[in-house]
Amino acid sequence: MSQLDTMINNMPEKTGKALTEWYTVLAAAGLSKHGDIMKLLKGDYSVSHGFANTISSLYRQQLEGGPPAEEDLVAAQYKGAKADLKPIYDAVIAVVNQFGSDVELAPKKSYVSVRRSKQFAIVKAATKTRVDLGLNLKGVEPEGRLEGGKVFSGMCTHKVALTAVDQLDDAVIGWLRQAYEMA
Secondary structure (H helix, E strand, O other): OOHHHHHHHHHHHHHOOOHHHHHHHHHHHOOOOHHHHHHHHHHHHOOOHHHHHHHHHHHHHHHOOOOOOHHHHHHHHOOHHHHHHHHHHHHHHHHHHOOOOOOEEEEOOOOEEEEOOOEEEEEEEEEOOEEEEEEOOOOOOOEOOEEEEEEOOOOEEEEEEEOOHHHOOHHHHHHHHHHHHHO
8 A cells, every 4th residue: 555545544534534525625615726725724624734735736636637647657757858768767667676566666757766665766867868766775885886865855865876777787786675675
């Protein structure tokens, strides 16, 4: 079950209403802007920021015909000038899918989160010539191509820059597996 599914399942208990009930409230209020919806939910209904953000985002997606398909999100990340990077993404995903049946891909607008019980990697077409592979390797010292620091606004502890499929070598696969095992 994804984090979003858990939030939706917990919504009635935590906010007093199910998601569909919130849709009815928002439709009656005639709001469509994220900030206005957030203000209403937090101010008038005392909904926490996290739940208000989730309700607003899902409601606005529904107004636009539903969320984009995961394949569409990935395709959008690797189109145009970044199209040549798609084989690198495909190779990374092929590797992580071999780790176990518990690997979950969660495409976002600008990156793909790779999860197990928690996120262990991020794959992002960073520039038109480079894919950044973010890894969660708490306690591991940076070395060689494994850069440390605050990566992806703190969502990862390390990063490896990949500009070609053959850079997904034994060392990178080892770091990926280690991040998977730590998740």
